[in-house]
Amino acid sequence: MSTTQSERLRELLEPLVSSQGLDLEEIAVDSVGRKRVLRVVVDSDTGADLDQIADVSRALSAKLDETNVMGDGAYDLEVGTPGAERELTEHRHYVRAVDRLVRFQLTEGGELVARILTVDDDGVDLEVPGVKGRKATTRRLAFGDIAKARVQVEFSRKDKKDMKEEEEA
Template structure:
């Protein structure tokens, strides 16, 4: 699924579930399983009842069916410990934490980075500390980003 369609689906889902107090963080398309995975969050986290409530709204959303051609399985889930990051606010909440990002194109010879998020400018520029080196990139070039849990 391309970035534009993914963003359209996130926006559509976000509007549909916002009245329930939820936010759509990310969507993933699994071509092999024909599964649309939707990751949501709420002010107090997400549990199974929240996922069921959101699924109940989304399964009848005709606009969503129009965006995904053919039969598919809808999965609604919590973001988990390595939650996706999409917005400037998400990144501001993650300052000081280990994150992983993938860009649409290279910036300063790098398309991927894993490091401590040091700062987020209001303009949307991210600065990471990767192996004691600063690397900055604009959020508009972001393809994917998520928190990274240190399992050690």
């Protein structure tokens, strides 16, 4: 039997989140002044839109109201998605980040910023941007070589359609 509040919350809420077609990514209970905040982070392979977030929020709220897992004190429930610069901690996170630019901290030290091309059970194939006019290169990273990985926000990235049109012109 689980003992921590976080484990009890996960056991209670994960089936509800899954029934909505989403993955339960994170649960956190924080104190903000005298109030507690229960933050629930959800996602899916295709992302989560506002309607899905609202639906899962209502379902979680109803389930929490019928149990005493949060205790008797007041709390706020916040349901959201991981955000643009999410940390990649699970295999599914890497799969969802294909074609995204990611900053990798390597287990042997050092850092690498590269675009994920493919993901398999053992690691990731990357495109490392060229420096000073050089062409991009490819590189393979095993999951064991990755200490941390975080998606990077790109403001001026051209999508594949724009690049293809430029090549044809």
